[in-house]
Amino acid sequence: MRPFMYQRAVDVPSAVQALAAAASGSDPLTEAAIQPLAGGTTLIDLMKLDVMRPGVLVDINPLAADWSKIELRDGNLLLGSMARMSAVADNADVQRNYPVIAETLQLAASPQLRNMAALGGNVLQRTRCTYFRDVSYGNCNKRNPGSGCAALDGFNRTHAVLGTSQHCIATYPGDFAQALIALDAMVQITGKSGSRYLPFAQLHKPPGDSPQIETSLLPGELISGFTIPGRWPRSVYVKARDRQSYEFALASAAVALEIDDGVVRHARVALGGVATTPWRAREAEAVLKGERFDDALAQRAGEAAFQSAEARQHNSFKIALGKRVVARALQKAAAMEV
Amino acid sequence: MTDSSDSRPPSGFNRRTFIAGAAGAAVVPLAAKGATPDRGTSGRDSSLPVDVTLLVNGESKALKIDSRTTLLDALREHIGLNGSKKGCDHGQCGACTVLIDGRRVVSCLTLALAAEGQQILTIEGLAKGNELHPMQQAFIEQDAFQCGYCTPGQIMSAVGCVKEGHASSDDDIREYMSGNICRCAAYPNIVAAVKQAAPSISSDQQKG
Numbered sequence: 001m002r003p004f005m006y007q008r009a010v011d012v013p014s015a016v017q018a019l020a021a022a023a024s025g026s027d028p029l030t031e032a033a034i035q036p037l038a039g040g041t042t043l044i045d046l047m048k049l050d051v052m053r054p055g056v057l058v059d060i061n062p063l064a065a066d067w068s069k070i071e072l073r074d075g076n077l078l079l080g081s082m083a084r085m086s087a088v089a090d091n092a093d094v095q096r097n098y099p100v101i102a103e104t105l106q107l108a109a110s111p112q113l114r115n116m117a118a119l120g121g122n123v124l125q126r127t128r129c130t131y132f133r134d135v136s137y138g139n140c141n142k143r144n145p146g147s148g149c150a151a152l153d154g155f156n157r158t159h160a161v162l163g164t165s166q167h168c169i170a171t172y173p174g175d176f177a178q179a180l181i182a183l184d185a186m187v188q189i190t191g192k193s194g195s196r197y198l199p200f201a202q203l204h205k206p207p208g209d210s211p212q213i214e215t216s217l218l219p220g221e222l223i224s225g226f227t228i229p230g231r232w233p234r235s236v237y238v239k240a241r242d243r244q245s246y247e248f249a250l251a252s253a254a255v256a257l258e259i260d261d262g263v264v265r266h267a268r269v270a271l272g273g274v275a276t277t278p279w280r281a282r283e284a285e286a287v288l289k290g291e292r293f294d295d296a297l298a299q300r301a302g303e304a305a306f307q308s309a310e311a312r313q314h315n316s317f318k319i320a321l322g323k324r325v326v327a328r329a330l331q332k333a334a335a336m337e338v
Numbered sequence: 339m340t341d342s343s344d345s346r347p348p349s350g351f352n353r354r355t356f357i358a359g360a361a362g363a364a365v366v367p368l369a370a371k372g373a374t375p376d377r378g379t380s381g382r383d384s385s386l387p388v389d390v391t392l393l394v395n396g397e398s399k400a401l402k403i404d405s406r407t408t409l410l411d412a413l414r415e416h417i418g419l420n421g422s423k424k425g426c427d428h429g430q431c432g433a434c435t436v437l438i439d440g441r442r443v444v445s446c447l448t449l450a451l452a453a454e455g456q457q458i459l460t461i462e463g464l465a466k467g468n469e470l471h472p473m474q475q476a477f478i479e480q481d482a483f484q485c486g487y488c489t490p491g492q493i494m495s496a497v498g499c500v501k502e503g504h505a506s507s508d509d510d511i512r513e514y515m516s517g518n519i520c521r522c523a524a525y526p527n528i529v530a531a532v533k534q535a536a537p538s539i540s541s542d543q544q545k546g
Contacts (some may be wrong), residue, residue, distance in 0.1 A: 003384040006405045006451045037452065044408070044447045045428050055384065059452050086441075086502075110517025111499065113429060115441040116448070245516035 001047050008059040012066055012190065015222065018058040020192045023220030028212050030126070032219040036060045038082065039117035041109070042125045050135050051126075051143065060222065064118075067224055070094065077101075077228040081120030081188075085176070089114065098228065099336075100182065100235035100254050104175040107239045110246045120223035123177045123187075123203065123278075124215065127170035128248055129159065141167045141211045149211075157314040158250065161322070162275035164310060168211030170276060171248075172204065177278035178254035179237065182270035185228045191221040200226065204277040232256040232268075233338040238329040239272070240321055249273030251322035253281075253305075253329035257288075264288045264297075269330075271305060274322045281305035284326060293334045295327070302326035390454050394419065395463025405451055410434045412450035413460060421461035421490045425519070432518035435491040435498075436460050442498030444517075461490035464497070473497050476535035477528075484522035492518045496532045500539040505532055 009015035015036070022034035035054040037043060038061060046052040060082070067080035070091050077098060079088060088094055089105035105114065108122075117125075131137045131150040139148035151159050151169050159169040177200070180187075185200040203215050217223070235256035241247040252272035258265040267288035269281040284305040291297050302323035309319045387402045392409075394417060401416050410427075413419045413436070422445055425433035429447040436445045437459040464471040473493050476482070483489040495518045499505050504514035511532045512525070520528065 001406045004405060005384040006388070006449065008452075037449070040449065040452070041429055041444075041447050044449065048428065057449075059449075061452065090502075110432065111502070111504070111514050112432060112435055112442050112444045112495065112517045113447075115498075116443050245513050 002050070002053050002055075004047075004054055005056045006059065007056060008062065010062055012063055012224075015058060015060045015063055016190065016192050016220075018056075019220045019222065021220075023192065023218065027219065028214070029217050029219050029221075030214060031212070034058060034219075036222060038121045039084070039113075041113050041117045042121060046126065046133070049133055051133060063222075067120075069225070072097065075230060079119055079226045079228070081223040081225050082118045085109070085114040085117050085119065085122055086111065088119065097231045097233055098179070098183070098235060100232065100237050100256055101176070101179045101228070103237035104179045104254060107237060107245075108175040119176065119226065122174060123180065123200075123223070124217075125174050126214070128173045129170035130155070132170055141207075142170065142214075143212075145210065145212045152312065155314060156312045158248070159312060159315050160274060160276045161306070161309040161311050161315060161318050162271065162279055163206045163277055165207045165209065165211070165276075167209055168207035168276065169312060170207070170211070171273060172275060172277050172279075173248050173273075174278070175237065175239065175249065175252060175254075175272055177204070178252060178270040178272040179235075180226060180228070181278040181280050182254045182256055182268040183228050183230070183232055183235075184268075185226050187223055188225040188227070189217065189221050190224040191218065195224065197227075200278075201280060207276050234258065234333050234336050235268075236329055236332045236336070238325050238332065240325050241273075251318055251325045253322075253326045255326070255329040255333045257293075257330070257333045259293055259334060262292050264291055264293050267301075267330075269301065269305060269326060271322060271326070274306075274309070274318050281326070283307055288330070293330075295331060298327040298330040298334070299323070301330055388451065390451050392417070392450065392453060392458060393456065394458045395460060396457075401450070403450060405449070407450045408446050409436070409448040409450045409453045409458070410445035413445065413458075419460050419462050422494075423487055423490055425488065425491075430519070431488070431491075432495055433488050433491040435494045435518065437494060437498055440498075440501065442495050459494070461494055464493070471497070472538040473500075473531070473535040476531040480527045480531040480534060481524075482527040482531040483520075483524050488518060488520045488522075492520065492528055496528070496535070497539065499532060500536045505536045508533070 022032040034056040037057045037059045064082040067082040069080040071078045085105045095102040137150045139150045160171045180200045187200045237254050239249045239252040249272045254270040256268040267285045269284040271279040284301040287301045287304045305326045392399045423433035425431035427446045429444045434445040438456050499514045511529050
């Protein structure tokens with residue numbers, strides 16, 4: 001790991017102040033010389049691998065005093081960005097009203113990492129693409145823009161089939177973000193000129209021709225919280241992976257339904273493990289809306305979710321798997337007693 | 339009680355201190371990308387050691403360490419507590435699990451500097467004198483290890499698992515112990531040990 005200076009923020013203004021110097025640089029957020037440190041489960045790992053090389057770490061853990069809320073208010077769920085994954089997963093209000101949120105967190109990482117990782121850092125966790133994480137590969141457009149993509153013709157079994165470009169097929173690895181994008185969450189962002197709100201769906205950027213730019217966050221900005229509108233008691237997360245626990249998704253689906261007399265009034269479907277960003281499957285939602293729910297409908301929705309999928313040499317299985325995961329999640333949600 | 343980082347384990351010159359010394363001598367300062375003084379607020383050399391005081395097993399330990407030192411390396415290389423093990427050093431195996439303010443974490447992804455002011459509990463702090471913690475006793479009675487390398491992490495994780503209320507069934511234990519890998523695959527006996535110890539740990543917690 002390269003040397004860095006460690007600073008501890010004492011409150012929000014001091015954190016914003018310490019990070020403000022990063023805002024003057026023209027680097028993408030992930031390359032900024034000053035990085036905030038929350039749970040550290042991604043950042044310290046990538047610093048050990050020499051993938052991230054900040055010169056200054058600003059420890060923002062003291063901000064947990066202000067930014068850890070888990071609160072139902074006026075029919076919305078408010079989550080502070082410094083709330084730990086385990087605290088939100090174990091919260092009874094979240095489990096009752098937003099099962100899909102609790103499940104995306106329970107099924108992610110390990111208990112130790114969930115005790116450490118904060119929600120804000122969790123949604124910003126970086127891809128597990130082996131070519132990205134191993135600096136001995138020179139050709140990675142995320143690490144070295146313009147150098148090419150070793151995964152395109154490499155071992156790409158875990159890579160994305162949706163939202164890819166000819167410059168990057170790295171999979172977005174998280175789970176919680178799928179619940180947020182499915183439920184139309186807003187993200188609150190705090191910087192030196194105050195706070196702004198953004199639809200969560202606009203936080204992550206598809207790779208396109210600049211995969212090094214992963215989000216619309218600017219250097220010096222921090223995620224301060226999330227707002228999830230409405231209640232979604234009929235919601236689930238289904239995650240298929242290589243082992244039963246403590247593994248990233250090969251394909252996953254976050255699903256929320258409102259069903260009235262057997263007819264789907266509202267449907268939300270998001271996909272994980274198969275796309276370059278948290279992925280909203282609006283084609284699947286369109287198939288479901290207004291229709292009487294049955295297994296055939298669930299399968300049609302699964303087909304629709306992957307109609308634009310493009311596989312590489314080793315990951316075509318994800319399309320078949322993903323369709324079934326969507327159908328399974330819809331069946332589970334429809335069968336819930338709420 | 340305050341120890342200095344210069345103190346060596348009681349055995350003096352041994353394999354571990356020899357290796358640590360040899361590795362230390364080979365360290366060459368690296369250039370830090372962007373670590374120019376104008377970008378930090380303190381403006382001093384980021385490779386200089388910094389002072390930190392850690393609260394480990396109820397004792398205060400004053401150290402002078404490189405800012406890159408993880409809590410795991412601080413425990414093992416600077417304080418001389420070698421119970422916490424380095425497996426993967428990337429948060430994937432759980433061998434380095436310790437409790438910080440009662441919550442289990444992986445010490446290999448925790449910076450020592452960031453752990454200042456918090457209560458750190460390692461495997462060495464679990465027993466009360468010669469009386470083993472119920473989880474340690476259960477691991478022995480259930481034969482819950484073979485080579486033993488992952489065991490300190492397993493035991494610390496198991497204590498956290500029970501205290502978090504996630505040891506209500508075998509499935510629950512398996513899921514909430516999944517952050518600890520056992521290469522010998524002693525898993526069935528680990529589940530049995532957690533189950534055996536769980537009632538006494540819960541009552542410990544109720545007593546406060």
